[in-house]
Amino acid sequence: MKRIAALILLASLAANAYAFEPFVISDIRIDGLSRIAAGTVYNYLPLNKGDRLTNAEAARAIRALYQTKFFSDVELDRDGNILVIKVVERPSIAKLNIRGNHDIKTDDLKKGLKQTGIAEGETFDRLAIDGVQQELIRQYYNRGKYNVSVEPHVTRLDRNRVSIDIEIREGKAAKIREINILGNHAYTDKQIRDDFESGTPNLMSWYSKNDQYSREKLSGDLEKLQSYYMNRGYADFGVDSTQVTVSPDKRNMYIDASVKEGDIYKVTDVKLLGDLILPETAMRQLVFVKDGDIFNRGAIENSSKAIKAVLSNIGYAYAKVTPIPKLDKDKHTVDLTMYVEPGQRVYVRRVIFSGNTKTEDNVLRREMRQLEGSMYSQAAIDRSKIRLQRLGYFKKVDIDKKLVPGSQDQVDVTVKVEEQAAGSMQFGIGYSQYAGIILNASLSQNNLFGSGDSFSVSGSRSTYQTSFGANYYNPYLTDNGIGIGYSANYSKTDYGNTDYANYSTSAKGFSTYLGIPITETDGVRVGLGISSNKVNLIPGFSPLELIDYQNQLGNKTIHSWTGTLGWNHDTRNGYWAPTRGGLLQAQADVTLPGSTVQYWKLTAEANHYWPIGKGFVLYLDGQVGYGKTYGKNGISDDQFAVLKAATEAQRGAGYVMPDMRQDFPFFANFSSGGVRDVRGFQDNTLGPRVCIDGSSPDVRGNCLGGYWAQPIGGSFKVLGTAELYLPLPFLKDINTARVSLFTDVGNVYRDYQSFDASTLRASAGISLHWQAPIGPLIISLAVPFRSQPSDGHYEERIQFTFGSQF
Template sequence: MKRIAALLLLASLSANAVAFEPFVVSDIRIDGLSRISAGTVYNYLPVNKGDQFTEDEAQRAIRALYDTHFFSDVEMSREGNILVIKVIERPSIAKLTIRGNKDIKEEDLRKGLKEIGLSEGETFDRLSLDRVKQELITQYYNRGKYNVSIDPHVTRLDRNRVALDIEIREGKVAKIKEINVVGNTTFTDKQIEDNFESGTTNWMSWYSKNDQYSREKLSGDLEKLQSYYMNRGYADFGVDSTQVTISPDKREMYIAASIKEGEVYTVSDVHLLGKLILPEKTLRQLVFVKAGDKFNRAAVEGTSNAIKGILSNLGFAYAKVTPVPKLDKEKRTVDLTFYVEPGQRVYVRRVIFQGNTRTEDDVLRRQMRQLEGSWYSQAMIDRSKIRLQQLGYFKKVDIDKQRVPGTQDQVDVTVKVEEQSAGSLQFGVGYSQYSGIILSASVSQNNFLGTGDSFSVGAETSTYYKRVNASYYNPFLTDSGIGIGYTVGYSKTDYGNTNFANYATSAKSFSTFLGIPITEFDSLRVGLGLSSNKINLYPGYSPQVLLDYQNALGHQTIHEWTGTLGWNHDTRNGYWAPTRGGLMSVSTDVALPGSTVQHFRVSAEANHYWPIGGGFVLYLDGQAQYGATYGSQTYKNSFGQYQAGQPLDYPFWQNFYSGGVRDVRGFQDNTLGPRVCSGTDASGHAIQPGSNGYCTGSYYQYAQPIGGAFKVLGTSELYLPLPFLKDINTARVSLFMDVGNAYKDYQSFKAGDLRASAGISLHWQAPIGPLIINFATPIRSKPADRPYEERIQFTFGSQF
C-alpha cells in the first residue's frame, strides 16, 4: 500500500510539472499569492537564479512547497528561461467557534487544536480537521461518552478565508449496568469490589459518579483488585482477561473480568543485596516483611520506598531498590531479595525559583531547608515545600530536580510556585437588633511588596462602637528568623445605645512583640503592651454588679502594661487548607504590677487534621481560656478609703464571649454565657438579679451578655471531597459539630450548661474574597437561647 501511495504522489507531481528540457533559471516568478509573501516562498524553494533546472528538480520543488501546507495546488511552467510557479493558497482561519462542550473546557480544546495548527490566523488544512475530530471522539470515549458526535462546519468567506464551527454533542455518559468478576472463590464480590471506583448505580452515584464508565477508572480498579489479593498472600494472582461490552443504544456498559486467585504464599527469607551504603542492620529496621509472614505487596513496596527514602536523604537522589520475589510453587513460599542500587551521590548546585512574579527570591530562599552546595536530601526538600505552603502566598508549590548536563554528581533544584492573593480588602455590612447597621473595612497584606512582611489596617463602626487598628510584622528581623511586630489601636464603645449592659469605653493601646523560632516546628512569642481604657458607668442605668466593681476599684480610667508569652507547635502541611498535622499553642497575657488591675489570662488550643482516605479529612479542635486577678489589690471600702485586700474579680471589660460564626455556630455572636440583669421583662416588671448579680432562670432571656472569665470550645469537623473540585485551596465543604460556652469563672463551670450545634459549612476563596457560609442547628440549648439562635451565618470579604 505504501508503494502504491508513493507512485500516486509521484504521478500527481509529474502532472503539475510541464515537461521541458533542462535550462538555467534566469528569473523566478510566482503567481497566485495573496496572503503569503513571495519572500516566504523563496525561503522554502530549493532552487535559485542561475541553477540548472530539470524535471527532478521540479518535482523536488513542488514537494517542498506542498510540505509547507500553505498551498492546495502548485504548478510549474517555463517562459523562456523564467521559471513560473503558479500556486493556489489554502484559506486562512478567520474565526474558530466551539459549541456544546461541557466535559472538556474550551481553553483546553483550543490549546490542543493550536498544537496541530488549527487556530485563528493559521492556514486551514482539512486533514488536520479530520484528525481533530478523531482525537476529540477518543477523549470523550475515555470519559465514557459513546454517544458523542463532532460536527465541524466550514464556511467560506471573502479574501480566501474560512470560518470554522465545531459543534459538539457530548451525549450522556454510559452507565455501568453490571460488573462481573469470574474466578473468585475465597472472597465475595462485595469484598473485592468495595474499593472499586467503578460500580453500578446506587443512592450516592449522583455524588461519587461511580456508575459512569471510564477506561482509566477500570484500569485503576483492576490494579486495586490485584493489590487486594497480593496484600493477602496471593503472590501469583493474575487477571486473565477483561471484557467491556456496550448496549446497542450505547447507554449501558457491561464489565467482566476473569481472574486466577492462585495460592497463599509465605515469605521464606528476605535478602538485602547490592551496594547498601548503610550497615545492613540499619536497613533491616526498614524492612516491613520478615520470614514467616504472609506475602504482602504493600509491605514489599513500603520497604523499597523506605530504603530509597533514607538513601535519598544522604544524597543518593536516584537510588533504586528493586524487589525480586522468587516463588516456590511446591512449597508455596516466596524468597524475597531487595537489590539496592544507590547510584551516584549528588549535591545541589543551584536552587532556582520560578513563578514568583511578586514575591522576592529571598523570601522563598529563607524557607528552604535544602541548601545550595550541600548533599541532596529528600527530607529537606519535603520540609521546604511544607514551609513554603505554610506562608499562604502560593496556591501551588512543586519542587523538581534535574541533573546538571555533563555531570553525574550535581543536580539543580527547581521550585515552581503559583502565586495567589496574599492580601485582602474586606468590607462588611450587617444588621442586628442590638447593633443596628454595622459597617467594617480592612486592608491587609501578608506579603507586602513581595518582602514577606505583613501589615493590616482596619476600621469598624456601628450604632454603638467605633474601632480603628493597625499592625505590622517583619518575620525576619534577623537571618535566624527572629521577627518583630507592632500593633496600635483605638476604640470607642457605647453599649447604652443597645440592649447590652449600659456602659461605655474608650480605649487606646500599643504593643510590640518578638517571634523567636526554637525548632523547626516550635516558636515563642514575647511581647510588651501599653493600654488606657476609660470606662463610663451610669448609676440608675448600668447594672449594679458593674457599678459595685468600679466603686470598689475607685478608678474610671484603667491603665495597664501587659507582658505576653506564647508558645506554638505547628506541624500543619498547609496554610489555607491543611490535610494533616496540627497546631498546639499556649499563651499568657499578664497585666504587670503597677497596672490598675493586676490580672492574667491564659489561652490554650490544640487541633489536628487526619486524612482518613477517599479525600475525607477529620479535624478536631479544643480551646480553653481562663482569666483571674492576682496579688494584693488596692480597693475602696464602704467609707471611701483605699486599702489593700483580696483581689477583685476578673475585670468585666476583659471577659471572654461565646457564640458566633467562628465559635459555637448556630448562635448569634457573643450571646452565650453570663448575662447582666437590667431593665424590665416582657410584662414591664423590673428584672431582679440573683444573689451574685447575674441573671438566671426565666430572666436569662431578657438580660444582655457580658461574657465571663472562663471559656471552653470544642469542634469536630469532617471535610468532604468534592468530585468536581480538584483544588481544595479554592473551596472546602465540611460537616461540623461545635460544643462550648462562657462562664463567670472556673468554679462556675457546669457541663450541663454547655451549648452544642451541628451543621454544614462552606469555605470558599471566592473572587469577592474569603467567604464562609454556615448552616447550623442548635442541638443542645436552653429555651431562653431561642431568640439568639441563628440558622444561617456568613462572612465575606474582597481580595485584591
C-alpha cells in the same frame, strides 16, 4: 477513498515530474508564496544550484514539498536553466472555536486536536477534518458519552486563513447498569468493589457520578482490583479479560471482568543487593516485609519509597530501588530481592525562582531550606515548599530539579510560584447577626512592596462598635528569622446594643512584640503593651454585680501594662485551607504590677488536620482559657467597709454586698457562642447570666419583671470542634471555598471551680467558608442538640457573617 485519492495524487506528481528534459539547475525561483518564507521552502527542498535535475529528482522534490503539508499544489517548471517551483499554500488556522462542551474542558479538547495537527497557527488540511471528528468523539467515548455529535464548520477568511468552528452536542452519559467480576472466590463482589470509582446507580450517584462510565476510571478500578488481591498474598493474581458492552440505544453499559485469583504466597527470603550506601541493618529497618509474611505488594512499594526517600535526603536525588519477586509456584513462596541503585550523589548548583513578579527573590530564598552549594535533600525541598505555601502570597508553589547540562552530580532547583493578591484596599458594607450592619474601610498589604513585611490600617463602624487600628510586622528583623511587630488600636464598644451585658467601653492601646523561631515548626512570641480602657455602667440598665465590682475597684478607667509570652508548634501544610498537620499554641497575658487590675490569662489550643481519603479531611480542635487575679486590687479595706455599709443601706434589708476585689474583671471575661465558636447559639451568649437587680434568673433565663438575664462571660472556657471537610465537585479550589459537617461542644464558666461537664452545650450542622471578593463569608446551619431551657432566647439555627471585620 483515501487510497484512490493517494493514487490520483501520485499520478499527478509523476505527470508533473516528467514534463521536461534533464538539465543543470542554474538558479531556483519559487512562485506563489505569501505567508511561508522562501528560506523555509529551501530547507525542505532536496535540490540546490548546480544539481542535475532528472525525472527521479523532480519526483523526489515534489514529494518532499508535499510532505511538509504547507501546500495544496506543487508544480515544477523551467525558465531556461532556472527551476521554477509553483506552489499553492494551504491556509493557516486563524481561529479554533469549540462550543457546546460541558463535560470536557476546552483546553483538554484542544490538546487532543493539536495531536492531529489542528491548532491555531497551524496549516489547515481539509483531510484532517475527519480526524478532528474522530478525535473528539474518542475523548467523549472514553467518558461514556456515546450519543455525542461533533460538527466542524470551516469558514474562509482573508489573507488565506480559515476559522474552524466545532459544535458539540454531548448528549447524556451512558449509565453503568452492571459490573460483573467473574472468577473471584476468596472475596465477595462487595468487598473487592468497595473502593471502585465505577459503580451502578445509587442514591449518591448524582454527587459521585460513579455510574457514569469512563475508560480511565475503569482502568484505575482494575488496578485497584489487582492491588486488593496482591496486597493480601495473591502474588500471581491477574485480570484475564475485560469486556464493555453498550446497549443498542447507547444509554446503558455492562462491564464484565474475568479474573484469576491464584494462590496465597508467603515471603521466604528478603535480600538487599546493590550499592546500599548505608549499613544493611539500617536499610532493613526501611523494609516493611519480613521473612514469613504474606506477600504484600503495597508494603513492598512502600519499602522502595522509604529507601529512596532516605537516599534522596543525603544527596542521591535519582536513586532507584527495584523490587524483584521470584515466585515458586509449587511451594507458593516468594524470594524477594530489593536492588538498590543510588546513582551519583547530587549537589545543588543554583536555586532559581520564577513567577514572582512582585515578591523579591530574597523573600523566597529566606524560606528555602535547600541551600545552594549544599548536598541535595528531598526533605529540605519538601520543607521549603510548605514554608512558601504558608506565606499566603502564592496560589501555587512547584519545586523541580534538573541536571546541569554536562554534569552528573549537579542539579539546578527551580522554584516556580504563582502569585496571588497579598493586599487590598476595601471600602464596603458587611453584615453579621451579632454586629449588624458593618461599615468598614481598610488598607492592608501582607507583602509590602514585595518585601514580605505586612502592614494594615483599618476602621469600622457597626451597631455596637467603632474601631480603628494599625499594624506592622517585619518577619525577618534578623537573618535568623526574629520578627518584630507593632500594633496600635482604638475602639468604642456599646454592649447594650447586643445580647451581651449592658455596659460600654472606650479603649486605646499600643503594643510591640517579637517573634522568635526556635525550630522549623516551633516559635516563641514575646510582647509588651500599654492600654487604657474606660468602662461605663448605667444604673438601672447594667447588672448590679458589675456596678458593685466597679465601685470596689474604685476606678472607671483601667490602666494596664501587659506582658505576653506565647509558644506555637505549627505543622500545617497550607495557609488558608490546610489538609494535613496541626497547630499547638499556648499564650499567657499578664497585667504587670502597677496596673489598675492585676490578673493573668492563659489560653491554649490544639488542632490537627487528617486527610482520610477521596478528598475528605478530618479536623479536630480543642481550646481552653483560664484567668485569675493576683496581688491586691481595688480600694483599701477601710474604704471597702464604708462602701459596703452604704451600699447595703441603700439596697435595703437582706442585701449583703460580697467582697469582689479579687474577682476576675468582667471586662476581661471569656465569652462563648456564635458563628466562630459554639455554632447554633448567638454570639457571646453562653455561660453565666445575671439579672439587673442582682436576683438569680429562673431555669428559663428570665428575671423578675419578665426581662432576660444578661450574659457576662467568665474566667474559664472550654471549646471542642470536630469537622469533616467535604470534597465537592463544584468547589475545585479549596483555597477559595470549603464546605464541612461539624460538631461543636463548649461553654464558659464563672471560674474553674464552677466547671460542670453536664452543662456543656453542643450543636451539629453544615458550614460554608468562602473567600468572597467582599471579604470572608461564613454561613452555618447548626442545630443545638445539647442545651438548657435558659438557652431558648439565644438559640440561632442559621448564622452568617460577611465583609471585612477588624
